[in-house]
Amino acid sequence: MKDKLKLLKDIAEFLNEETDLKTMLDGALRELIDHTAFETGWIFFINEAGEHEMAAHYQLPPSLKKRDCHYMEDGSCWCVRAYQKGHLQTATNIFVCSRLEKAQLEFPGENKGITHHATMPLISGTESFGLLNVASPNREEFDKDELALLESVSFQIGSTLKRIELTAKEKESVVIKERQRLARDLHDSVNQMLFSIGITSHAAKSLSGNGKVDEALTSIENTSKHAMKEMKALIWQLKPIGLENGILHAIESYSDLLGVDVNIELEGFYSISDAAETELYRVIQESLNNVMKHSGVRAADVKMTVQDKQLVTTVTDRGAGFDLRKKTVTSYGFGNMRERIRKLGGELDIETEIDEGTVVRITVPIEE
Known part of the structure; x- marks a missing residue:
């Protein structure tokens, strides 16, 4: 088991380097479980509608893995409801876990002695993203030091989630600007060339008396018109021209x-x-x-x-x-x-x- 300060330092260094959401969550959870007395852990993301999804998990007991993690994904539970109501602000011992109870009833003996867990919201400033839950076999309660460690790691993960979110928004802004540049280029170059092809084929058709040539020129003219239509639709998708009206x-x-x-x-x-x-x-x-x-x-x-x-x-x-x-x-x-x-x-x-x-x-x- 690592010293608490050393563990927090190692987790912080890992989080500071990560930019991929899934890799970050899996790695932080693994580091926490492997170097503490905690045996398993999982992370729930919870949206504004109160709907949860399991974003990461590590060393779940067999009962919770059954049927594609059915008991982790399906229904609500005390910690999710408490989170929705804003009642969770610090690390808390959960005395009764309905997910563990239901899994134990359906798959007796496959909980590996895990009946209770501790929970802590993932917080950054005034924003909350979800919950970090940890558990150990034959433990109904975790002491203050363990809960304090859980809080520290949760705050670190919450801050990293916010950083990744802000980075994604910044990247999206860059992408939007690049799309706008591409839209202008498409409009100024490709669209103009297609227009020229259409005009040229139409003029050439009026000078020709050969049926097959006329047919080919008509095909070129129609194709260029269709391509221009498709190109304009593409430009509208790249840059929503017209919203100013x-x-x-x-x-x-x-x-x-x-x-x-x-x-x-x-x-x-x-x-x-x-x-x-x-x-x-x-x-x-x-x-x-x-x-x-x-x-x-x-x-x-x-x-x-x-x-x-x-x-x-x-x-x-x-x-x-x-x-x-x-x-x-x-x-x-x-x-x-x-x-x-x-x-x-x-x-x-x-x-x-x-x-x-x-x-x-x-x-x-x-x-x-």
């Missing part, structure tokens, strides 16, 4: 480029930040792309309604629909869309059935 105008212009007939309704007045409006527009763009690519129809309804300090946007089509349970729907990009909206403090839901169309429902908070 409002999101409704931007949606109409983008749907025209896609060839999707969109009926737009707005009920009420709303105020959201420019950054939030851009993210919302990106998600609506992707929803319209899905209509074009997957629905089998070329029409959609976009409705934006202000309800209870929230802006609710729905994108509805009456197309083919799909089975949400199948993993093949990842091609629709719903994971990225949900993540964009989650960062705004909102939610994204999908309602769909085969041959019954699709409704994408986006809810984001509005400014006071």
